[in-house]
Amino acid sequence: MVAKAASSKSTEFGEGANLMTFSIMDFVIFGSERSMFFPPPTSSTAAEVDSLFYFILWVCVVFFIVIVGVMGYCLIRYRERPGVKAEPSASHNNILEVTWTVIPGIFVGVIFYWGFVTFLDLRQSPDESYEIQVEAKMWNWSFTYPNGHVDNVLHVPLDKPVRLVMTSVDVIHSLYVPAFRVKMDVLPGRYSHTWFEANKVGSYTLFCTEYCGTKHSEMLSKVVVHPSGEFETWLENAANFLERMTPVEAGEILYQRRGCAQCHSIDGSAKVGPTFLDAFGSEQSLMDGSRITVDENYIRESILEPQAKVRVGYRPVMPTYQGQLKDEEINALIAYIKSLSEGSQVNP
Amino acid sequence: MIVDINSEKILRDDGVNYLNCDRGWKSWAFTLDHKRIGIMYLAGILLCFLLGGIMALLIRAELFTPGKLYLTEDKYNEFFTLHGAIMTFLFLIPSIPAAIGNFVLPIMVGAKDVAFPRMNLASFYLWVAGAIFFLLALGLGGLDTGWTFYTPYSTTTNSTVIAATMGVFILGFSSIFTGLNFIVTINKMRPAGMTWFRMPLLLWSLYATSIIQVLATPVLGITMILLTAEKMLGVGIFDPELGGDPVLYQHFFWFYSHPAVYIMILPAMGVISELMSVFSRKPIFGYRFIAYSSIAIALLGFLVWGHHMFLSADSPLAAVIFSALTFSVSIPSGIKVFNWLATMYKGSIRLDTPMCYALSFILLFGIGGLTGLFLGALATDVHLHDTYFVVAHFHYVMMGGTLIAFLAALHYWWPKMFGKMYSEKWAKVACLLIFIGFNWTFFPQFLLGSQGMPRRYARYEAEFEGLHRVSTTGAMVLGVGLGLSACVLGHSLWRGKRAPRNPWGAATLEWQTGSPPPHHNFIGKPVLTDPYDYDDLVFDEEEGGFVRRRRRSGSEQEKPIKEPSIV
Numbered sequence: 049m050v051a052k053a054a055s056s057k058s059t060e061f062g063e064g065a066n067l068m069t070f071s072i073m074d075f076v077i078f079g080s081e082r083s084m085f086f087p088p089p090t091s092s093t094a095a096e097v098d099s100l101f102y103f104i105l106w107v108c109v110v111f112f113i114v115i116v117g118v119m120g121y122c123l124i125r126y127r128e129r130p131g132v133k134a135e136p137s138a139s140h141n142n143i144l145e146v147t148w149t150v151i152p153g154i155f156v157g158v159i160f161y162w163g164f165v166t167f168l169d170l171r172q173s174p175d176e177s178y179e180i181q182v183e184a185k186m187w188n189w190s191f192t193y194p195n196g197h198v199d200n201v202l203h204v205p206l207d208k209p210v211r212l213v214m215t216s217v218d219v220i221h222s223l224y225v226p227a228f229r230v231k232m233d234v235l236p237g238r239y240s241h242t243w244f245e246a247n248k249v250g251s252y253t254l255f256c257t258e259y260c261g262t263k264h265s266e267m268l269s270k271v272v273v274h275p276s277g278e279f280e281t282w283l284e285n286a287a288n289f290l291e292r293m294t295p296v297e298a299g300e301i302l303y304q305r306r307g308c309a310q311c312h313s314i315d316g317s318a319k320v321g322p323t324f325l326d327a328f329g330s331e332q333s334l335m336d337g338s339r340i341t342v343d344e345n346y347i348r349e350s351i352l353e354p355q356a357k358v359r360v361g362y363r364p365v366m367p368t369y370q371g372q373l374k375d376e377e378i379n380a381l382i383a384y385i386k387s388l389s390e391g392s393q394v395n396p
Numbered sequence: 397m398i399v400d401i402n403s404e405k406i407l408r409d410d411g412v413n414y415l416n417c418d419r420g421w422k423s424w425a426f427t428l429d430h431k432r433i434g435i436m437y438l439a440g441i442l443l444c445f446l447l448g449g450i451m452a453l454l455i456r457a458e459l460f461t462p463g464k465l466y467l468t469e470d471k472y473n474e475f476f477t478l479h480g481a482i483m484t485f486l487f488l489i490p491s492i493p494a495a496i497g498n499f500v501l502p503i504m505v506g507a508k509d510v511a512f513p514r515m516n517l518a519s520f521y522l523w524v525a526g527a528i529f530f531l532l533a534l535g536l537g538g539l540d541t542g543w544t545f546y547t548p549y550s551t552t553t554n555s556t557v558i559a560a561t562m563g564v565f566i567l568g569f570s571s572i573f574t575g576l577n578f579i580v581t582i583n584k585m586r587p588a589g590m591t592w593f594r595m596p597l598l599l600w601s602l603y604a605t606s607i608i609q610v611l612a613t614p615v616l617g618i619t620m621i622l623l624t625a626e627k628m629l630g631v632g633i634f635d636p637e638l639g640g641d642p643v644l645y646q647h648f649f650w651f652y653s654h655p656a657v658y659i660m661i662l663p664a665m666g667v668i669s670e671l672m673s674v675f676s677r678k679p680i681f682g683y684r685f686i687a688y689s690s691i692a693i694a695l696l697g698f699l700v701w702g703h704h705m706f707l708s709a710d711s712p713l714a715a716v717i718f719s720a721l722t723f724s725v726s727i728p729s730g731i732k733v734f735n736w737l738a739t740m741y742k743g744s745i746r747l748d749t750p751m752c753y754a755l756s757f758i759l760l761f762g763i764g765g766l767t768g769l770f771l772g773a774l775a776t777d778v779h780l781h782d783t784y785f786v787v788a789h790f791h792y793v794m795m796g797g798t799l800i801a802f803l804a805a806l807h808y809w810w811p812k813m814f815g816k817m818y819s820e821k822w823a824k825v826a827c828l829l830i831f832i833g834f835n836w837t838f839f840p841q842f843l844l845g846s847q848g849m850p851r852r853y854a855r856y857e858a859e860f861e862g863l864h865r866v867s868t869t870g871a872m873v874l875g876v877g878l879g880l881s882a883c884v885l886g887h888s889l890w891r892g893k894r895a896p897r898n899p900w901g902a903a904t905l906e907w908q909t910g911s912p913p914p915h916h917n918f919i920g921k922p923v924l925t926d927p928y929d930y931d932d933l934v935f936d937e938e939e940g941g942f943v944r945r946r947r948r949s950g951s952e953q954e955k956p957i958k959e960p961s962i963v
Binding site: 123 | 469470473540541542546548549552553636637641642643676677678679680681682683684685707708709710712715716719720723726727730731733734735737738740741742743744745746747755758759762763766767769770772773774775776777778779781782783843846847848850851852853854855856857928930
């Protein structure tokens with residue numbers, strides 16, 4: 049309970065107090081300077097989760113010491129010695145049984161209640177939350193902002209509750225930001241929700257924690273927390289990149305941002321999908337045995353209907369981008385892929 | 397074999413036992429003898445354990461570096477899938493019930509065999525068939541769904557899911573057959589005088605386990621059939637594209653697989669109950685509470701499956717109910733631990749190898765159980781779910797619990813099974829190495845998890861490298877410990893001293909017969925006594941083991957069945 053009070057106070061006084069209370073707590077617990085258990089808490093709810101964690105940890109430490117103590121005592125005191133027999137003693141004791149049922153019962157009751165109350169806070173987003181749509185697919189994330197901008201990095205404003213409305217286009221994924229102590233499964237065919245309020249500017253790793261196939265361990269992204277005011281500027285700039293940039297530049301941004309980079313290299317190496325290097329204008333074999341030339345129409349078709357013409361040596365696993373990329377964006381991507389080929393001048 | 401009834405001393409041994417009474421491969425392949433079936437199960441599950449263990453070491457080796465060391469991501473995913481599936485379905489579930497239980501249970505109730513010997517043999521061959529399907533999945537390659545086969549990944553991925561699910565389906569029947577056999581055997585074949593509350597506690601826990609096996613396993617079978625139907629026939633059950641619901645699969649799967657955790661841990665608890673009493677030379681403390689807690693765990697275990705799914709769906713109410721039920725199941729496990737400790741109090745504790753494993757079990761299972769509190773609590777589970785914290789937690793319960801108890805049981809009944817004593821010294825060294833290696837491997841994983849390392853990751857962020865290296869190093873120590881243990885037991889078969897009938901001075905019936913037992917288990921009728929009364933068992937130099945002392949010298953009267961010292 050002390051830990052609870054200390055850490056909720058720490059969120060009010062910012063980073064300095066935060067570090068101090070945690071270092072004191074950790075010093076008390078294990079004599080270390082920083083928490084060996086957690087990344088620093090950077091959301092409004094993280095400190096409360098940590099407090100509960102430390103409370104359970106203390107309960108566990110106490111019970112474990114009791115177990116080890118009793119066992120150690122018995123092993124030394126009652127070890128087998130020549131000529132000494134087991135002393136007659138009661139083989140049951142109802143009072144004792146009730147005691148060691150009720151006392152742990154009280155502790156788990158407290159843990160349950162604390163976990164339950166905090167959980168409700170974690171699940172119920174405040175009404176004034178800023179809403180971002182999340183779409184997960186093998187193996188990347190896309191985040192859609194209220195103004196229609198789509199990004200593969202989650203940018204959020206500081207000190208403002210953000211509500212994520214999430215769905216998946218293929219299998220189950222799970223969105224996890226350890227720094228915020230936030231996690232929620234992302235399911236196909238339905239929406240799930242989570243929320244957080246980041247209270248420290250910075251960049252934090254975002255993981256997928258539901259196994260989703262080959263590149264599950266690389267389905268990472270970032271959460272970038274912008275200071276208030278700067279978020280809005282960032283969003284405006286990010287949203288109109290198509291107007292501000294040449295198609296090739298915009299295409300490169302889309303290549304990074306929309307998840308192409310997960311499976312398609314630009315250095316000639318084959319990943320899950322074929323490389324983009326020197327792809328444009330080249331002749332390739334398809335799974336059905338026919339051959340095609342990679343041109344604008346083939347690229348467009350492959351983005352919108354990835355399973356239609358799959359190249360030999362690759363699995364038909366790419367999700368469709370139908371309805372997710374605007375025509376200008378597809379044009380920009382084509383321009384970018386073209387720019388990666390030596391012979392891109394053939395078809396200017 | 398001629399036995400002095402009063403002292404239980406062997407006067408003449410004709411050397412015929414279940415191992416050498418019949419020869420040739422057919423005498424094993426078609427045997428109906430529960431002991432031989434138990435031994436065949438033992439050989440089978442140990443092979444699977446070896447296979448699963450090698451995969452575990454390969455996985456740990458790959459995780460020595462954050463990037464690629466030698467496994468592609470696809471291979472890594474296949475390895476952890478097969479490691480999990482082989483260890484749970486082929487090793488842990490049959491480990492104590494089917495291998496040890498098959499051997500011990502009928503002798504413990506003083507019977508010639510289980511109730512349905514043919515069904516018992518069928519159960520073994522079903523296990524073999526299931527194992528073959530798994531090996532097929534391994535050989536064909538590409539099974540990469542994780543041992544949980546979560547939809548829609550498992551129904552859309554191009555891999556040998558069908559072979560593996562057929563394997564699980566068949567193994568389910570093997571498990572049901574064993575469970576059914578044990579229920580009937582315990583109900584109908586106990587000798588007069590062995591009432592429910594005079595049974596050894598291992599029988600209580602095997603009974604509780606059997607109930608779960610019979611009631612829960614069909615659900616797994618149905619789930620696997622539905623999965624196969626969806627994958628092969630396109631029937632929409634779990635895949636949202638066909639109008640199904642992927643979370644429904646998780647409900648079905650965990651409705652079996654959570655009780656399955658208790659299929660794995662309850663027999664382990666039974667073994668520990670026996671050992672704590674025998675090696676403390678004292679009646680077990682709180683017999684009734686331990687017995688009832690087994691049943692309580694079996695029943696409550698059916699009601700907690702939802703705690704695997706706190707983050708799967710948007711129903712806080714369901715999460716809260718499952719969290720509460722989950723905590724309720726922690727209490728009976730705690731009761732058992734406290735009763736085991738109380739059994740040691742005022743005992744005369746002998747640290748033979750089985751007892752070393754039993755103490756190791758209490759510590760490791762203690763950590764496993766306590767860390768379950770972090771996961772049962774909703775708020776902390778949100779952070780820890782699907783991270784290495786969970787990996788560490790269930791390895792502490794399943795490996796630190798079930799595997800260690802299995803090793804305890806193996807070392808305890810080894811002399812009875814094969815008639816040979818192993819080297820106590822080296823067996824204890826192995827036990828210590830396993831204990832150290834285990835903690836070295838899995839304790840760092842709690843920290844990895846709370847720091848945010850997700851599970852099932854072939855590659856990871858550089859910040860986690862240090863702890864992963866520690867864990868991998870520990871895994872190698874653990875591997876050496878297990879290897880040493882195998883060598884010690886293997887060596888005893890060739891060079892071991894002849895085992896006495898009762899090397900540990902235990903009072904349950906299996907120690908009244910020869911080591912190894914004759915084909916029909918007993919020559920003559922075993923003398924039923926309190927299973928936890930050691931007063932009359934004394935060490936006999938000539939025999940090399942314990943014998944039952946004559947209660948009144950000069951009297952031919954057998955010791956009367958004492959009222960068990962229970963509530």
